[in-house]
Amino acid sequence: MATTFTAAEVTEITALAERARAADGVAPFSDDLFPAVGSGTTAAALGARAGDRLVGAAYAAPQGDRLAAELVVDPEYRRQGLGGTLLADLLDFLTGELWLWSHGDHPGAVALARRYGLERARELLQLRRRVAPGSLPEPRLPDGVRLRAFQPGRDEATWLEVNNAAFAWHPEQGGQTLDDIRSAETSPGFDPAGFLLAVDADDRLLGFHWTKVHPHDPNPGLGGVDEPIGEVYVLGVAPEAHGRGLGGALTVAGLRYLADVAGVRTVTLYVEGDNTAAVRLYEREGFTRHAVDVAYRRAG
Known part of the structure; x- marks a missing residue:
């Protein structure tokens, strides 16, 4: 597990996020947290690959007075356990309080949160x-x-x-x-x-x-x-x-x-x-x- 992504990985993650947005109708990363990926101010950075293709990513960064995280899995590689692996590795790497965002209240996030005992603690209405x-x-x-x-x-x-x-x-x-x-x-x-x-x-x-x-x-x-x-x-x-x-x-x-x-x-x-x-x-x-x-x- 790294703490930052390389410049090439940032480009790949941006493309991955766009594929997820096109499939889900909602961006997987927030406008105020994702800039930390490009600036190198992340506290954790994790990618999953299928051959040369980046098919999953997770990161954590400060958000106000909290440490928050987001993760995404390529739509073509879902239901194969990648999301659970990314989340488990993220939780193992980081200690203390952690907030994890699900944009659009994705059903996959509901299942992962239940599996790992995460509390549904905040709802941001649009x-x-x-x-x-x-x-x-x-x-x-x-x-x-x-x-x-x-x-x-x-x-x-x-x-x-x-x-x-x-x-x-x-x-x-x-x-x-x-x-x-x-x-x-x-x-x-x-x-x-x-x-x-x-x-x-x-x-x-x-x-x-x-x-x-x-x-x-x-x-x-x-x-x-x-x-x-x-x-x-x-x-x-x-x-x-x-x-x-x-x-x-x-x-x-x-x-x-x-x-x-x-x-x-x-x-x-x-x-x-x-x-x-x-x-x-x-x-x-x-x-x-x-x-x-x-x-x-x-x-x-």
């Missing part, structure tokens, strides 16, 4: 709704509150303070750093005009809605769409600003931007399954359940 230009009302902002766009080079520190306070309970989003936001600003899809800030008369940040646009549906096989898709990437409200209706207003404002300016017709978002207040907020705004990602946990 909700979606359709939007149309001119169909959304003006957001109802509290008195003295206005919206403006995020300004790179000016708003990073303030955003970090509010984000980390709003998501202090969250294992990934609550521990953002200045390097994280600056890295996000250099990504091809970063759009500061769609990163909406709610500020008071003194320009004090009260909440934000960071939207994204994906050129293609990341889950086309799960009733997806063959068109660009918008995302409620992160929506947060400063703890001291709760109870003023900012969450709903920011949701509407971001949806209006995605529909009227970015021009998408479908919007997706991810929300913790046990975050009842957030789920109800999004359901009030017309979102319905589309898919679920499940994290299984091995206790420390």
Whole structure:
């Protein structure tokens, strides 16, 4: 068992993941964890081969304050015990607490988790709704509150303070750093005009809605769409600003931007399954359940 993949293996794993995505309709690796494979920051790296072909892979990497793992088996080589072998080797190599993701709640993952005594510990819901230009009302902002766009080079520190306070309970989003936001600003899809800030008369940040646009549906096989898709990437409200209706207003404002300016017709978002207040907020705004990602946990 290695701790990192070679550059050639990263290329092979990317192709393997695409074969699995085409077969399953959902990507086997997450956008926030898989970059560790290319950067060499993985804690474990394992591949399985049939001749010269990579037919299975597993890896683990830090995800927020946790160690998380993902694995995939080539669709042509499933039901041959490869998934179980990869998982067993991963569990043997790593000690302590480990979280393992199943994107789309794959039935094979359910069986493996049961076999190895893993706890179904977290559900990440994917909700979606359709939007149309001119169909959304003006957001109802509290008195003295206005919206403006995020300004790179000016708003990073303030955003970090509010984000980390709003998501202090969250294992990934609550521990953002200045390097994280600056890295996000250099990504091809970063759009500061769609990163909406709610500020008071003194320009004090009260909440934000960071939207994204994906050129293609990341889950086309799960009733997806063959068109660009918008995302409620992160929506947060400063703890001291709760109870003023900012969450709903920011949701509407971001949806209006995605529909009227970015021009998408479908919007997706991810929300913790046990975050009842957030789920109800999004359901009030017309979102319905589309898919679920499940994290299984091995206790420390």
